[in-house]
Amino acid sequence: MDGKQIIEEDKLYVAGTYARFPVVFRDGKGCRLYDCDGREYLDCGSGIGVNVFGVNDGKWKEAVTEQLGMLQHTSNLYYTRPQADLAKLLCTRTGAKKVFFGNSGAEANECAIKAARKYGEEHGGRYKIVTLKNSFHGRTIATLAATGQEAFHRHFGPFPEGFVYAEPTTESVAACAADDACAVMIEVIQGESGVNVLPESFVKDVERLCRERGMLLICDEVQTGNGRTGHLYSYMAYGVRPDIVTTAKGLGGGLPIGACMLFGDCADVFGRGDHGSTFGGNPVSCAGACSILGRIDDKLLADVREKGRRFADGLKKIAGVTEVSGMGLMIGFRTAKPAAETASECIKRGLLVLTAHSRVRLLPPLTISNEEIDTALGILREVIDG
Numbered sequence: 055m056d057g058k059q060i061i062e063e064d065k066l067y068v069a070g071t072y073a074r075f076p077v078v079f080r081d082g083k084g085c086r087l088y089d090c091d092g093r094e095y096l097d098c099g100s101g102i103g104v105n106v107f108g109v110n111d112g113k114w115k116e117a118v119t120e121q122l123g124m125l126q127h128t129s130n131l132y133y134t135r136p137q138a139d140l141a142k143l144l145c146t147r148t149g150a151k152k153v154f155f156g157n158s159g160a161e162a163n164e165c166a167i168k169a170a171r172k173y174g175e176e177h178g179g180r181y182k183i184v185t186l187k188n189s190f191h192g193r194t195i196a197t198l199a200a201t202g203q204e205a206f207h208r209h210f211g212p213f214p215e216g217f218v219y220a221e222p223t224t225e226s227v228a229a230c231a232a233d234d235a236c237a238v239m240i241e242v243i244q245g246e247s248g249v250n251v252l253p254e255s256f257v258k259d260v261e262r263l264c265r266e267r268g269m270l271l272i273c274d275e276v277q278t279g280n281g282r283t284g285h286l287y288s289y290m291a292y293g294v295r296p297d298i299v300t301t302a303k304g305l306g307g308g309l310p311i312g313a314c315m316l317f318g319d320c321a322d323v324f325g326r327g328d329h330g331s332t333f334g335g336n337p338v339s340c341a342g343a344c345s346i347l348g349r350i351d352d353k354l355l356a357d358v359r360e361k362g363r364r365f366a367d368g369l370k371k372i373a374g375v376t377e378v379s380g381m382g383l384m385i386g387f388r389t390a391k392p393a394a395e396t397a398s399e400c401i402k403r404g405l406l407v408l409t410a411h412s413r414v415r416l417l418p419p420l421t422i423s424n425e426e427i428d429t430a431l432g433i434l435r436e437v438i439d440g
């Protein structure tokens with residue numbers, strides 16, 4: 055079957071929820087992907103921040119295939135070593151006390167919402183969760199309700215009650231966080247809404263408000279986590295101490311996994327039967343995630359910060375680029391053209407980039423080389439400045 059036939063078949067049978075580019079990928083290595091005609095692409099999207107060590111990474115493949123050869127799935131009625139190992143690794147690296155595993159970012163956030171609601175019920179019957187305008191927390195009904203963007207609320211109501219949307223200002227969060235609020239949930243860098251880096255003073259104010267008013271601080275690190283920003287989790291760059299941290303995307307290095315990390319006295323909020331998942335903590339995903347997390351060390355994080363600077367500095371030298379934002383290898387920028395048009399022009403020239411609202415977004419593999427960054431900048435210059 056050639057690429058054209060695959061696209062036709064996909065259009066016939068797959069639900070039409072995605073605006074796809076007309077490319078069928080077959081394989082790849084590192085930051086290079088190949089379509090079914092053998093054409094090469096430089097990947098600055100990593101499957102929306104997932105393939106942190108690129109495609110076909112040897113060590114990750116070894117960990118995954120070794121586990122596949124032993125046991126692909128049991129259930130959460132039993133224990134498996136990869137799940138226990140990954141939970142221990144996450145707790146050791148972050149100071150969390152307990153982890154719940156799901157299969158995606160939305161599921162990690164669902165778990166955080168449930169944990170916060172149960173904690174709130176036990177601490178004065180509180181249930182409201184303050185989130186920010188322009189946030190994005192997932193596409194299940196509860197995580198859509200948590201998402202502070204009207205556009206995502208069309209068609210799917212009624213939503214569960216108890217979500218309040220604050221402007222990203224201390225005054226607005228303080229006003230929204232009434233006595234019945236149990237938590238404030240933030241992405242310290244809002245990814246889907248355009249790579250908006252929240253100011254440190256604001257994030258610290260949110261933490262202070264949470265402490266003063268007995269609310270939990272939830273950091274959604276689904277996109278920003280696992281080394282993406284040059285910090286293991288981006289809240290670490292802000293020096294705050296969340297009560298709940300969620301992550302997914304890069305953690306699995308390409309296999310589905312989501313994790314909800316519970317800190318401090320929030321750790322024991324769940325009892326038997328409070329939450330569960332058939333596939334959550336799957337041994338193959340967990341074995342791959344152990345390989346990923348185990349290699350995100352200080353050296354790699356320093357490299358990500360350095361490469362992020364190289365990318366951002368290069369972008370700032372392109373005449374048509376404005377408003378470069380981000381941290382590490384999570385970068386957004388604007389051009390005079392619509393972001394989608396820039397992405398289409400790039401793909402024609404063999405470069406994969408993402409969009410987020412009106413910005414072009416770059417989430418390359420953390421292992422991208424300086425030469426590959428310069429190649430990407432060259433293509434972007436051609437597309438943007440002509």
Ligand SMILES: Cc1ncc(COP(=O)(O)O)c(C=O)c1O
Pocket residue numbers: 158159160161163190191192193241245246274275276277278302303
């Ligand atoms: C910050 C944030 N939270 C949650 C999600 C949802 O993750 P998933 O698509 O894995 O459910 C995303 C996905 O883009 C995200 O960026």
